[in-house]
Amino acid sequence: MSIKLKVKVSDIVRNIFLFIVFAVTIFPLVWMVINSFKNRSEIFIGPIWPEKFILDNYRFVIENLNIGRSFINTVIVTAFSIFLILIVSVMAGYAFAKIKFPGRDVIFLIFIASLTIPPQVTLIPLFLMLKEISLLDSLTGLIASYTGLGVAFSIFLMRAFFVTIPDALRESAIIDGASEFVAFWKVILPLARPGIATVAIFQFVSIWNEFMYAATFILSPEKRTLQPAIRSLVGRYSTDWGALCAGMVIAVIPILITFIILQKQFIKGLTAGAVKG
Amino acid sequence: MLRKIGGIGVVLILSGLLLMATASAQEAVTITMWTWFDDFQAAFPKIVDRWNAEHPEIRVEQQIFSLDEYLQKLQAAVAGESEPDILAPHVMVRSLGEGGVTIDFNEWLDEEFLNSFAPSTIRQFTWDGHLYSLPWTAQTFGIFYNKDIFEEMGLNIPETWDELIEISHTIREIDGSIQPLPFGNRDKWLGCDFFLPLITQVTDDPTLLIELDRRTDSEREVSWNSEPVIEALELVKKLVEGEVFAPGINGIANEQALTIFYMGKGAMFYSGSWLPVTIDREAPQGFNWDVFETPAYAPGKRHWTGNESGANLAVSARSKHIEEALEFLRFMYSPEVYSPAMVEARGMPATMEALQGLEDPTIKKMASWLEDGAPHILYGEGSWDAVANAVQGLMGGQLTPEEAAAQIENDVQRVRGR
Amino acid sequence: MRKAHSLEKSQHIFGYLMIIPALLFFVIFVVYPSLDAVGLSLCFWHGYGERVFVGLQNYINLFHDPVFWLAFKNNIIFVIATTILQTLIPMVLAVMLVKNSFLNTFFRVSYFVPNVISFIITGSLWAMIFEPNFGLLNTILQNLGLETWKQLWLADPKWAFPCIIFVSLWQSMGFYLVIFYAGLQGIPEEVYEAASVDGADSLRKFLFITVPLLRPVTTVVIIINVIGGFKVFDLIWAMTTGGPNHATEVMATYLYTLAFGSIGTGTPHMGYAAAIGIMILIFSVLASVVQLWVREADTLEY
Numbered sequence: 003m004s005i006k007l008k009v010k011v012s013d014i015v016r017n018i019f020l021f022i023v024f025a026v027t028i029f030p031l032v033w034m035v036i037n038s039f040k041n042r043s044e045i046f047i048g049p050i051w052p053e054k055f056i057l058d059n060y061r062f063v064i065e066n067l068n069i070g071r072s073f074i075n076t077v078i079v080t081a082f083s084i085f086l087i088l089i090v091s092v093m094a095g096y097a098f099a100k101i102k103f104p105g106r107d108v109i110f111l112i113f114i115a116s117l118t119i120p121p122q123v124t125l126i127p128l129f130l131m132l133k134e135i136s137l138l139d140s141l142t143g144l145i146a147s148y149t150g151l152g153v154a155f156s157i158f159l160m161r162a163f164f165v166t167i168p169d170a171l172r173e174s175a176i177i178d179g180a181s182e183f184v185a186f187w188k189v190i191l192p193l194a195r196p197g198i199a200t201v202a203i204f205q206f207v208s209i210w211n212e213f214m215y216a217a218t219f220i221l222s223p224e225k226r227t228l229q230p231a232i233r234s235l236v237g238r239y240s241t242d243w244g245a246l247c248a249g250m251v252i253a254v255i256p257i258l259i260t261f262i263i264l265q266k267q268f269i270k271g272l273t274a275g276a277v278k279g
Numbered sequence: 280m281l282r283k284i285g286g287i288g289v290v291l292i293l294s295g296l297l298l299m300a301t302a303s304a305q306e307a308v309t310i311t312m313w314t315w316f317d318d319f320q321a322a323f324p325k326i327v328d329r330w331n332a333e334h335p336e337i338r339v340e341q342q343i344f345s346l347d348e349y350l351q352k353l354q355a356a357v358a359g360e361s362e363p364d365i366l367a368p369h370v371m372v373r374s375l376g377e378g379g380v381t382i383d384f385n386e387w388l389d390e391e392f393l394n395s396f397a398p399s400t401i402r403q404f405t406w407d408g409h410l411y412s413l414p415w416t417a418q419t420f421g422i423f424y425n426k427d428i429f430e431e432m433g434l435n436i437p438e439t440w441d442e443l444i445e446i447s448h449t450i451r452e453i454d455g456s457i458q459p460l461p462f463g464n465r466d467k468w469l470g471c472d473f474f475l476p477l478i479t480q481v482t483d484d485p486t487l488l489i490e491l492d493r494r495t496d497s498e499r500e501v502s503w504n505s506e507p508v509i510e511a512l513e514l515v516k517k518l519v520e521g522e523v524f525a526p527g528i529n530g531i532a533n534e535q536a537l538t539i540f541y542m543g544k545g546a547m548f549y550s551g552s553w554l555p556v557t558i559d560r561e562a563p564q565g566f567n568w569d570v571f572e573t574p575a576y577a578p579g580k581r582h583w584t585g586n587e588s589g590a591n592l593a594v595s596a597r598s599k600h601i602e603e604a605l606e607f608l609r610f611m612y613s614p615e616v617y618s619p620a621m622v623e624a625r626g627m628p629a630t631m632e633a634l635q636g637l638e639d640p641t642i643k644k645m646a647s648w649l650e651d652g653a654p655h656i657l658y659g660e661g662s663w664d665a666v667a668n669a670v671q672g673l674m675g676g677q678l679t680p681e682e683a684a685a686q687i688e689n690d691v692q693r694v695r696g697r
Numbered sequence: 698m699r700k701a702h703s704l705e706k707s708q709h710i711f712g713y714l715m716i717i718p719a720l721l722f723f724v725i726f727v728v729y730p731s732l733d734a735v736g737l738s739l740c741f742w743h744g745y746g747e748r749v750f751v752g753l754q755n756y757i758n759l760f761h762d763p764v765f766w767l768a769f770k771n772n773i774i775f776v777i778a779t780t781i782l783q784t785l786i787p788m789v790l791a792v793m794l795v796k797n798s799f800l801n802t803f804f805r806v807s808y809f810v811p812n813v814i815s816f817i818i819t820g821s822l823w824a825m826i827f828e829p830n831f832g833l834l835n836t837i838l839q840n841l842g843l844e845t846w847k848q849l850w851l852a853d854p855k856w857a858f859p860c861i862i863f864v865s866l867w868q869s870m871g872f873y874l875v876i877f878y879a880g881l882q883g884i885p886e887e888v889y890e891a892a893s894v895d896g897a898d899s900l901r902k903f904l905f906i907t908v909p910l911l912r913p914v915t916t917v918v919i920i921i922n923v924i925g926g927f928k929v930f931d932l933i934w935a936m937t938t939g940g941p942n943h944a945t946e947v948m949a950t951y952l953y954t955l956a957f958g959s960i961g962t963g964t965p966h967m968g969y970a971a972a973i974g975i976m977i978l979i980f981s982v983l984a985s986v987v988q989l990w991v992r993e994a995d996t997l998e999y
Contacts (some may be wrong), residue, residue: 016793020804023790027808027867030822033833043563043977047831071714086722094719103712109720114920116727118981119734120928120949122956123974125743126967127733128726129355138361150726153719158657162917182711196879204872207715211414211815217348218355236345236817237317240557250818257813265806351957354965358744374964378747458830465824465851467940468960527829529941535828546830615722658963664954672942675852697758697969
């Protein structure tokens with residue numbers, strides 16, 4: 003009897019704690035969503051819950067910001083960047099984790115070192131280089147830049163995932179006569195799904211939200227991506243917070259949906275991996 | 280299988296992009312213009328459309344960006360020698376001009392055209408006889424106030440800063456929930472705009488600030504760490520201690536302070552002539568406001584106020600179409616284009632003709648203060664950052680006036696010594 | 698013997714082939730601009746006109762620059778605070794949420810949501826919450842009767858940094874939670890079951906099984922935190938632009954101010970800014986090398 007009670011109390015405490023964290027986590031975002039339905043002057047002062055919800059902000063954003071175009075541009079850039087990053091970093095991550103070759107650790111360390119470079123420093127050098135190879139003001143140039151920037155961290159993560167997969171799997175495949183590539187493709191890769199899902203989600207978030215490079219490397223209005231388009235609402239002397247929040251809500255929804263979907267993939271892959279041991 | 284589809288997709292999209300790129304390369308003469316003048320969001324496209332209709336052989340494309348994005352883009356473009364034909368150089372007017380990136384208008388435009396501007400606005404952008412940008416809007420600062428609050432509390436328009444402190448006390452006594460003057464210095468620039476004209480108020484000599492910034496006159500020894508500057512800083516401190524502003528001034532953004540003002544929680548608001556159009560856009564219906572002159576340092580002294588234009592236009596010296604760009608500029612400044620644009624954006628014009636034809640009472644009132652104009656924009660190396668940081672420190676109570684003045688001078692010396 | 702040798706060689710070739718695509722992108726879009734930035738740090742350049750080679754002059758100037766060292770100090774504080782908070786708290790949360798229930802998944806997904814919001818919104822949202830007169834925080838404190846707890850928050854040099862650290866934790870907690878959660882999946886149930894049989898309670902299981910077995914993941918998390926702490930920019934820029942009067946200045950905000958200005962700058966110092974960037978790189982690499990060295994010293998197998 004008393005043991006059951008103990009478990010219940012600690013469970014309740016645990017849930018309360020988790021719920022408080024949840025409230026603090028979620029609240030500013032709920033506020034942002036609410037703000038997107040409020041008139042701009044009511045956002046800073048005034049009650050949290052508006053008297054009436056207005057759709058003007060959303061209408062404004064959709065009509066004035068050419069948001070359809072920016073949305074498509076961002077989808078293109080993000081999709082292709084993730085695609086390239088995944089191909090490239092899964093291959094390299096595997097090699098760094100499981101294959102021995104001279105110079106492996108040194109090259110890996112150089113990748114890690116590149117993570118420490120603040121992007122503000124390479125903004126202008128990268129701009130100048132893109133200009134040199136005629137990739138300035140193009141989505142292609144932006145995709146290539148994001149790929150280059152994303153590989154180091156993605157390789158870092160993929161390698162960490164591959165390391166946790168036992169060497170024995172690869173070794174037994176090779177002993178059975180498979181080539182290195184077949185061992186990679188057929189045996190190891192299917193187990194790397196959680197890692198791939200993790201990298202995909204992280205890259206999705208960082209590329210989708212990236213502002214500085216997108217704003218600087220894209221010059222023509224029809225190639226603009228989402229973040230610079232929404233940030234244009236931040237004026238010199240005043241900001242239309244209602245519209246800005248509406249824009250941000252529009253920008254955030256795809257990421258949330260993707261994350262929720264990938265989360266399921268994530269769990270599926272993880273439990274499958276755990277059962278296999 | 281998925282890979283194949285993806286691969287084909289990549290090729291398709293890349294080819295599509297290539298086609299788009301080549302298509303846009305076959306155009307007539309195209310002039311590009313970049314600015315950050317968000318007040319002209321509506322007016323600029325109209326001007327451009329009108330021009331494009333009348334001049335099919337010279338096509339103009341303009342974009343207005345938010346300021347933080349704009350500055351970054353501009354610098355990258357300048358570094359890559361791909362800046363637009365017409366640009367708004369902001370504080371980089373002088374360095375871009377002296378660096379040969381933008382043209383000297385004195386060499387390209389005739390005197391008659393240049394004389395059509397208000398003299399102070401041209402003077403602002405002239406260095407050693409070179410004119411590096413044209414003023415788009417002129418500007419003065421004043422104190423906007425809530426007429427209802429003033430009436431209810433029976434307040435008089437203050438003539439001096441001391442009087443302003445007095446009415447601040449009155450306001451607080453009558454209603455503690457109303458801030459006398461909401462002021463947001465989180466972004467640093469308003470504090471600068473507020474403080475710098477005060478130096479001229481103390482000395483009645485507008486050339487002092489210009490010399491503090493430029494340091495080109497070898498006969499004259501100036502330093503930020505000097506009496507006039509310290510006195511001006513003392514005045515700011517007096518205002519802070521007089522509880523004219525709300526506490527936590529460095530944690531409030533300018534637009535938050537503005538919201539406090541037009542939601543009726545603040546009695547006054549210090550701002551420039553860009554404010555009327557913003558209030559029109561944002562304030563609730565029935566907000567009853569007006570503006571009065573910046574108070575003077577002491578009774579009988581001049582009401583010096585900041586009068587420098589932040590919105591200015593330059594032409595790239597590396598442009599292949601300088602003549603065409605100048606043609607478009609002339610078009611923009613022609614009375615039948617310029618005046619309506621100014622009226623629509625409720626901006627203060629910089630041309631004499633438009634100034635004389637002003638009908639908007641508020642802008643007209645503020646324009647009449649142009650003669651009492653004091654400099655407040657710093658172009659020299661390190662000046663603006665040094666002053667901005669020190670003023671933040673002073674207003675937040677971390678620095679005394681003497682310390683602030685010394686910090687400014689030290690910062691400037693250190694930057695220029697590099 | 699020969700067969701073993703050629704097997705090894707074919708492994709080498711395979712390894713190189715696998716990393717070449719990554720290297721290609723990496724060299725062109727990361728290494729080349731970075732080397733350019735290093736070269737830039739050895740010059741005076743305003744962003745237009747000539748680059749004037751000045752050797753190590755920028756670094757010498759940096760050495761004597763009190764603002765830079767103030768920024769550096771702030772970075773150290775930030776790195777230590779965020780690394781501790783952003784490693785321990787997500788780890789504990791991951792352990793609490795490891796079981797596969799609907800509620801747990803719900804919490805895990807919601808904790809991740811702040812990470813998905815861009816910095817400009819996060820910074821501005823929290824700046825509004827921290828606003829001294831009408832902001833949400835002080836208003837709530839007032840309504841709860843806790844007036845003495847009210848502060849000037851971002852305007853107060855003592856509180857500005859703690860506020861920023863809190864927001865950083867708020868935003869990145871879910872991110873590290875996901876990483877720890879993935880790491881926890883690699884620990885088989887049997888290990889815990891064996892411990893239960895031996896009579897261990899939850900706390901002992903956590904301290905003596907979970908924590909040691911999570912070592913590799915924890916190392917990853919710590920390294921990411923340290924690196925992120927040295928180059929932090931967006932969040933601080935959105936909330937205070939390094940103010941008031943340098944109270945929250947870090948190396949990256951100082952760098953940005955020198956290159957692009959906080960309200961525009963009359964004369965950008967690109968070379969000097971690049972030198973600061975290189976210093977950030979050097980400090981982070983040193984910190985990471987120390988980290989990895991410590992880890993190499995004791996790897997764990999189970």
